[in-house]
Amino acid sequence: MSQKKPVTVRDIADAAKVSRATAARALNGYGYVGDDTAVRVQEAAARLGYRGNRVAQALRQGQMPIVGFVPGDIQNPFFARIAHDLDGALRPTRHSLMIASSEESIEQEREVVDSLRSLNVRGLIVAPASADDTGHLVALVNEGVPLVIIDRMARDVPCSSVTVDNEGGAREAISYFVSNGHRRIALIHDDSRIVTARERLGGYVDALTGHGLAVEERLIAVSQSTVESTIEAAIRLFSQPEPPTALLTVDSLMTTGALLALRSMGLSVPHDVSLIGFDDFDLATFTDPQITVVSQPVARIGAQAVKLLQDRITGTGEPEATRFPTRLIIRGSVGKPGGQPRR
């Protein structure tokens, strides 16, 4: 059985004995329409179950009522939350949200951006997989496509952005470690989120040197933002002769991975290793002890992104960069150094 033919303006125009133009006017409530005519049309529409064809409308107007969202990974609770907020903020504007994850791959990001572009979406909200490989995003802006970048920066893309103070957050975390007596402080960060990672790395280096501590290559590990990859990175880090006594991870998936790795190595938190994670998450309060985190104002990011996108769509003013502060939430995963790792 093939799809039934949907009812069109023509159908309801015929039913209401008016022209298609009049029917369209009555349906969309613009221009001059006689009261009784309007009623007749509305009735016919209701009776026949007229639904309108957004594709035809979009072709006519050159734009789909859709906003594209390109997260790094929809399974990351951070992005799932943002997607949820975006959807909610967009609904009153009668736009749909189309989510197409880049899976943290720059090739796939190019692909999905292109795909969204060919759909004539109204605008794009992207968490760039790379900070440097941004040609496709620049092209977007040059073509006049409204674009807002979130969570991460992208070099030389003249568009609005919503990010958090990664550097300050990392600095605060490191200072907290130092004030607890730690000297060998490790960092696991995510290469793909280059700028974000670079900023958090920057804060790390900054704080360390600020406290007169050396920055050791061997204490800085790179991992993908997945639980599995982070487990490996953490195991490498803590298998060294003089392992770190403290660890900062840059997102919640990585914090989860670190936790699993430490447990598998028989290292207890915070007795053997102190831990701070970037980005607060459910899990953080379920572990024993609970995890100290650098939290981001995640609830505000989606709303702000939509606001900035709307400004872009209506052409209001210049691109605008929003940067939210972070907050160190102290729980129980940081202690004094000195526990002996058991083998």
Place this chain on the structure above:
Amino acid sequence: MSQKKPVTVRDIADAAKVSRATAARALNGYGYVGDDTAVRVQEAAARLGYRGNRVAQALRQGQMPIVGFVPGDIQNPFFARIAHDLDGALRPTRHSLMIASSEESIEQEREVVDSLRSLNVRGLIVAPASADDTGHLVALVNEGVPLVIIDRMARDVPCSSVTVDNEGGAREAISYFVSNGHRRIALIHDDSRIVTARERLGGYVDALTGHGLAVEERLIAVSQSTVESTIEAAIRLFSQPEPPTALLTVDSLMTTGALLALRSMGLSVPHDVSLIGFDDFDLATFTDPQITVVSQPVARIGAQAVKLLQDRITGTGEPEATRFPTRLIIRGSVGKPGGQPRR
């Protein structure tokens, strides 16, 4: 600055000095096209950066290369995972996935289904918010829209579905409680997912009576599938004079809520209360003790849904119901009853 005019077939036809028809043929590789002409067209397309207009194509063919997905809540890790898998399974077919959450509201489900419908999506994958209020889904099927229902059943909708053996899973969980000596076994389930909940409830009742135990109203609580709502439900349950000694929850968000509630009441797992959750999740292995769960083969659900949807799209055979088995993963959250709740 407004959007630049994208290049159209007409542009490349002009550039290659052929008609639009020929250009289209060369671009899409069908019909007869001279070899040299084809090359000229391809070159022109590449040079001008032709991208095609999926909206116009869709209008022409009556369908958008999009599959709609309506989860109950994209923030639920279960659905986030499914969305991820769906996206991956769809990509090779050159279809995009459009996610529009129902937020577990039947009104919103109707709204987003309608919205997706007016976009002429190729097919729909829905986790119905209600098992009984299914008129809009039935209408969809009658109109010939390919539809696959996942996770939950919906009464009287003649379409394919992918679900798990909720009843068997619940039965197995309850039997495990009973074999550990429990007699007062509580259930918190989700009213909105009526059939799923009913099935899990069915398994609960079945197992209880099978073991010669009475089914007590006061041990069955209804909650929404959110952490907050479940906390309240659990507190009500365990504030009774003779509180339950064991608890089964029907999804991971609810398990999380139960855990938080028990902790806030000073009840320890499994000393005071034994706990089993439906649906395995990260958190389950981070708590101390780890949580025993009824796991679903989540990795297979998305792939199977896409397969069934494709069958529907190509009109292959009749609608088909897939039901996956569950598996009880025994960890440490079930003990013998007899601990005294502390106040």
Place this chain on the structure above:
DNA sequence: ATGAAAGCGCTAACAA
């Protein structure tokens, strides 16, 4: 092998 032309469903400029 190629071109001319129609039309998907809709909206809006223009006419009446």
Place this chain on the structure above:
DNA sequence: TTGTTAGCGCTTTCAT
């Protein structure tokens, strides 16, 4: 106030 008409970009007969 309403109708006529053109055309968004594309594909696909049908003719050449």
